[in-house]
Amino acid sequence: MSHQYDYIIVGAGSAGCVLANRLTENPDNNVLILETGGSDKSIFIQMPTALSIPMNTKKYAWQFETQAEPHLDNRRMHCPRGKVLGGSSSINGMVYVRGHARDFDEWQQHGAKDWNYAHCLPYFKKAETWSFGGNVYRGDNESLGVNNGNEMKNPLYQAFVDAGVDAGYLATDDYNASQQEGFGPMHMTVKNGVRWSTANAYLRPAMKRDNLTVVTHALVHNVIMQGKTAVGVRYERKGQMEDVMCNKEVVLSAGSIGSPHILQLSGIGNKQTLEDAGIEPIHHLPGVGQNLQTPPGVLLSI
Secondary structure (H helix, E strand, C coil), X not given: CEEEEXXXXXXXXXXXXXXXXXXXXXXXXXXXXXXXXXXXXXXXXXXXXXXXXXXCXXXXXXXXXXXXXXXXXXXXXXXXXXXXXXXXXXXCCCECCCCCHHHHHHHHHCCCCCCCHHHHHHHXXXXXXXXXXXXXXXXXXXXXXXXXXXXXXXXXXXXXXXXXXXXXXXXXXXXXXXXXXXXXXXXXXXXXXXXXXXXXXXXXXXXXXXXXXXXXXXXXXXXXXXXXXXXXXXXEECXXXXXXXXXXXXXXXCHHHHXXXXXXXXXXXCHHHHHHCCCCCCEECCCCCCCCCCCCCCCCCC
C-alpha cells in the first residue's frame, strides 16, 4: 500500500513535533509524522515528579546502553531515548539549558555560518514563554512554557545557592541570559504543574489542523532512495510493511541514535561499516554514526 505527502517527518520527538507544527502552519503543506512509540497521556509522563518512571520504562523509552567504558571500570552506561509522542522531551528531567553563548560563537568560528549566539538567540526567544516575562534574552508569548520550579519557595534551595557563593562561585539569576556561570534557580519545561514536552507545546495544537497526519507504533526501516534523492520511507506497523512517498522532503528527526541508524540502514554512512553489516552503500558519508558525545549523569542520594 502506498500514500504520498509533501513532507514525511520520522520521529515525533523534541525536533519532530516542532517541525510538524511549523510546516503545517502553511495549509498547502500535507505532512505525515511517524512515531515508533504511542500516546504520552500517562500520568507518569505528565507529572514532573514521576520523571524517573518513563525514563526507565521500555514502553516509553529505548533502553540503550553504551559499550563497555574502559575508563569507567568497563561499565555499560544507561542511555535512554524517548519512544513516545514527545520523544525524549517526554522522558527527560525537563531541565532547560540553552548552552553557553561562547559555544555557539565557536561553532561559527569553525565554519557553521550564522550559528553564533547572536543569530540563535531570536530562535530561543521564539520558542518559549518565560514565566517571569520577556526581555532581551527571554521570550514571553510562544509555545514552550519555561519556569524555575516553584520560585525557590523551599528555603533549602536558597541555602544551597548561598553555599555556592560562600565557596567562591558566581551567582546568576538567569543562566539562560547574559551570565551562564554561577549558582541560581534551575529552569524547567513545566507549565501549570505539567511537563511541557514538545508534544504538549507543539504537536497537539498542530493535530487540530487537517493537513497533519500522525501515525504511532510505526517503526521506520529505511529511507527510500531514488539515486541519491530521498523520496519516501518504508515502515512497519502491526506486522505489515508500508511504503509512503513524499513530494518535497523526508525529515529525519529520530534522535542522536535513531537518525544515524536509519541513515545507515538506508545505505548512507561509512562504506566499510555498511558493507560489514551487509548493507549496500549508496553514499559514502564517514561521519554518520560517529563522534556522539553525551555527558554522564550522576545521582546523589543524601
